[in-house]
Amino acid sequence: MGNGFDFNKMNDEYYDVLREIGNIGAGNATTALSQLLNERIDMSVPKVSMLDFSELPDVLGGAEVSVVGIMLSLSMDIDGMMLFIIEEESARYMVSNLMQCPPSEDGTFSDMDKSALSEVGNIICGAYLYSLSQLTGMTINASIPSLSIDMAGAILSVPAIEFGKMGDKALFIQSKFGEIDREINGYFILIPNVESYGKILNRLGFTDIT
Amino acid sequence: MKNMIRVGMADLKVCESPGVLTTLGLGSCVGIVLYDSLSKIGGMVHVMLPDSTKFNHNENKAKYADTGIESLMENMLGVGAHKERIVAKIAGGAQMFAFSSDSDALRIGERNVEAVKKILDTKNIKIMAEDTGLNYGRTIEFYTETGELLIKSVGKPDKKI
Structure with a gap:
């Protein structure tokens, strides 16, 4: 390998750039979500953090907490994945809002619910990726979304493994969406592969990172 | 709950009964x-x-199947386990997201399981039981007193192997 991006070389400047990508991306995504739900949604400043694998599941409230993950695989100029994770309760709220019906009483998601959630993920990730593409001038092709409702630890193992190829830490961009009286907790995880990470940062003016 | 020893991602631990x-x-x-x-x-x-041989950053031995199993063996032998008596149980290696394209990154669970089996085989360690693959997450608990491995998943009954 050797031609990849080295996380150990990260400094504050890189964090700032990544935070800015997160900010713009999540901003667009929030607008998209707000239009979809037809409600005003606020977003907090995204938190960019570099976490050890051992701390990973704790960001979502514990490895065994059930969450909804929507994943798109990326190709063209950036290879990798984009993952959008929402807490189960937030997902339930979004679905009932979208479908204009109360959440199911047994706490499960119907096929229709899942399909709606995939679409939400698709639109949100699309908005995020669009701004990344605008910012870097790179063409990004996203696959159709795939949905998984499972333990946070299990879903996070997917990005963790990708990051594991680069080092022992994972890069997270966490965005909280808030409505007036309700909070939707969502997390974006952009996971370019090693080569693509270097490419993105190069495009943004960092030439010494790879 | 008895004293549970938590093993994190890319981590390994050894303990004696009744741990x-x-x-x-x-x-x-x-x-x-x-x-x-x-x-x-x-x-x-x-x-x-x-x-581990495919990567530059391979200092963390517990991250990779080859070096992870090797280190775990060493640690166990160090506290008095006997190599000839060691057997294995394995779990995990799910494919969390389904995609029509068979990209390598997404088939990682399957590749992990294959690698683990191969390494155990070359070390002559018998796999007594396994619960691998499919598309869901698992929490596992291993009872050194009985040698049982308990597997918990979301929306499924607990399983003992």
Whole structure:
């Protein structure tokens, strides 16, 4: 390998750039979500953090907490994945809002619910990726979304493994969406592969990172 | 709950009876339990990738199937386990997201399981039981007193192997 991006070389400047990508991306995504739900949604400043694998599941409230993950695989100029994770309760709220019906009483998601959630993920990730593409001038092709409702630890193992190829830490961009009286907790995880990470940062003016 | 020893991602631990080893929310990673039933010494490693030789950053031995199993063995032998008596149980290696394209990154669970089996085979360690693959996460608990591995998943009954 050797031609990849080295996380150990990260400094504050890189964090700032990544935070800015997160900010713009999540901003667009929030607008998209707000239009979809037809409600005003606020977003907090995204938190960019570099976490050890051992701390990973704790960001979502514990490895065994059930969450909804929507994943798109990326190709063209950036290879990798984009993952959008929402807490189960937030997902339930979004679905009932979208479908204009109360959440199911047994706490499960119907096929229709899942399909709606995939679409939400698709639109949100699309908005995020669009701004990344605008910012870097790179063409990004996203696959159709795939949905998984499972333990946070299990879903996070997917990005963790990708990051594991680069080092022992994972890069997270966490965005909280808030409505007036309700909070939707969502997390974006952009996971370019090693080569693509270097490419993105190069495009943004960092030439010494790879 | 008895004293549960938590094994994190890319982590390994060894303990004696009646200790219980656990790893939470295994997805595409694989949890490998090695056990010497006579001395009742057990070990668990949570590996993320199949092969350490493919990467530059391979200092963390517990991250890879090859070096993870090797280190776990060494640690167990160091506290009195016998190599000839060690057997294995494995769990995890799920494919959390389904895609029509068979990209390598997404098939990682399957590749992890294959690598683990191959390494155990070359070390002559018998796999007593396994619960691998499919598309859901697993939390595992290994009881060194009985040698049983308990597997918990979302929306499924607990399973003992």
